[in-house]
Amino acid sequence: MKVTDREYALALDAADPLRHFKERYVITDPDMCYLDGNSLGRLPHDTVVAVTDFMTKEWGPEVVNGWGHWVDEAQPTGDLIGRATLGAAAGQVxxxxxxxxxxxxxxxAAIHARLGRKTIITDAANFxxxxxxxxxxxxxxxxxxxIIDNEDPKIAENELITVDVLKPYLSDDVALVTLEVIQYRSGARNDIKSLTDLVRSFGAFLLWDASHAVGAIEMNFDANGVDIAVGCTxxxxxxxxxxxxxxxxxxxxxxxxxxxxQGWFSQADQFGMGPVFERAEGIRGFQIASPSLIGLRCIKSAFSIIEEAGITEISHKCATGTQMMIELYDAWLADLGFTLLTSRDANKRGGHISIGHPDAARICVALRQFANVIPDYRTPDSIRLAISPLPTSYVEIWDGFQRIRDLVTTRQYEKIEKSDSRVT
Ligand SMILES: Cc1ncc(COP(=O)(O)O)c(C=O)c1O
Known part of the structure; x- marks a missing residue:
């Protein structure tokens, strides 16, 4: 069976241990190929119940008494994110x-812990x-x-920051380096351990932004010696x-x-309301203020599903799904003016691939308007296409790629003059 046979994708779905998870998400239009889970993930059915329950069973009847058990919820919710996706033991998220x-x-926090050092570093392709x-x-x-110019292919391949790329910039004047785990545009995956070790060897902090990686790949923060990181949900x-x-x-x-x-949620004796700030020990010392309880419940239900599915299995499906995308790109898109901007090595990418085209912006609008395919566009010429392993099936990707091929072959996208949306 060839990758260009639809049965190929159907066979991958039949063998996929995660295939039943798709039912756990709200999918109102089964014909839509949603390839933008790297931007906004789908809504879990459990979340609809969790939020409704929170309002009707907690906020409504309990009113202010609820704070008695809501007040510290940022911590167990952080622990869940850490356990399910980051490889982080409790008390650190x-x-x-x-x-x-x-x-x-x-x-x-990092810069002030390295007082006297005057240099901070990031890369041009960072978010x-x-x-x-x-x-x-x-x-x-x-x-x-x-700013490391990793948009220049002579300096970095597909924006990838390696030890060799970063090392010449480091010295004992550097306080902080910040990098994305997965580059938002090209999808390149920077190696957490080797880069963290390198930056630490110069006495600086490396702050990771894992927004495009969390829930897609294994990161093993504790085992990889990460000091500090942030990301979205x-x-x-x-x-x-x-x-x-x-x-x-x-x-x-x-x-x-x-x-x-120094917000009041990091005050050791928070409700003592004292005159002077005295920081709480542990991770609470990093909290500013009242958490959004509705938001925390959305995280709780969504990350519980991720924990149930297992991040190892999820990252495996990201690798297989992006591999199928690259094979379909080779078969159908390479000859239509597209270029591949993401690595062919699964260890150097996450859940999305990026393809370049001089008409990328119009193609993205046309895919939404004429083909019911949702990708996203990133300036200047990238189309990002993602597999979100729990709600996306292989055949959904396959159908999406076939529609991209057809739309570009027929040049239907030329009907689009410009997009009137501020968001791409
Ligand atoms: C890598 C990265 N960092 C930061 C952000 C910004 O997130 P927020 O608007 O939640 O602060 C995003 C948003 O997409 C992102 O992709």
């Missing part, structure tokens, strides 16, 4: 705030919010922000638009790191 806020908090926040921090604290984590993010601080460095926003 908090579910809170947004990735951007958590990123800012941990950047400053915009991270780059913009670092630019602001550099300005505010008079630091030098060094709404992509492969399926916790909903704007759901709380998470931060990870390894126990080894919790006492050394102090976040700049």
């Amino acid at each position: 908090l579910a809170c705030d947004t990735t951007s806020v958590n990123f800012y908090q941990l950047c400053l 915009p919010t991270d780059r913009y926040i670092l630019e602001g921090i550099a300005k505010q604290f008079d630091l030098e922000l060094v 709404y992509k492969y984590g399926n916790s909903g638009p704007g759901a709380p993010a998470w931060l990870y601080v390894n126990k080894r460095v919790q006492a050394e790191l102090q976040v700049p926003i």
Whole structure:
């Protein structure tokens, strides 16, 4: 059987130990090929029940008494994220705030733990919010922000940061390096352990943004010696638009790191309401404020499903699904003006691949409008296509790729003049 036979994808589905999980998600249009779970994951049925129950059985009847058992919920919810997806033992993860806020908090904690060092480093292909926040921090604290030009193929292949790429930038003046585990655009997977070890050998902190990796691949933070990391929960984590993010601080460095926003949730005797800030020990010392309970319940139901399925099995399906995408790309798309922007080595990618085309923006709009395929577009010329292993079947990917081939072969996308959406 060839990859271009639909039976190929059906056979993968029949043998897929995760195939029954698809039923656990709300799918209102079975004809839609949803290949954008790397941007916003599908809604789990359990979440509909969990949120309704929270409102009718807790908030409604309990009103303010509920805080008695809600107050510390960011911690067990963080533990669940850690257990299900990060390879993190309890007491090191908090579910809170947004990735951007958590990123800012941990950047400053790391920089202030290395006072006197004046250099911070990131890469040009890093997600915009991270780059913009670092630019602001550099300005505010008079630091030098060094940006590795990994968009230049002479410096890095598919934006991948390796030890060889990073090493020339390091010195004993570096306080902080921040990288994505999986590059948001190209899908390149940076190696957590070798890069963490390298940065530590220069006495600096490496802050990982794992937004595009959490719920897609195994990261083994504890075993890989990670110090600090942040990420979201709404992509492969399926916790909903704007759901709380998470931060990870390894126990080894919790006492050394102090976040700049000293909110009342990190006060040791929180309800003593005393005049002076005295930080709580442990991971609570990194929490700012009242958690969104509805958001936490969305995380709880979604990450419980991930835990049940198992991150090893999930990452295996990401590898097989992206492999099938690359084979379909070779068979159908390579001759239509597309280029592959993601590695052919499954260990160097996660749950999405990225393909380039000079008309990528119009193709993405046309796929939504004419073909019922949902990819996403990233400037300047990338189309991202993802497998979200629990709600996506192999045949859904196969159908999506066939429709991309047909839409581009017939040049139907040329009917699109421009998109009127601010969001791509
Ligand atoms: C890698 C990465 N970091 C940070 C963010 C920003 O997340 P938030 O808007 O939740 O702060 C995103 C959003 O997609 C992201 O992909």
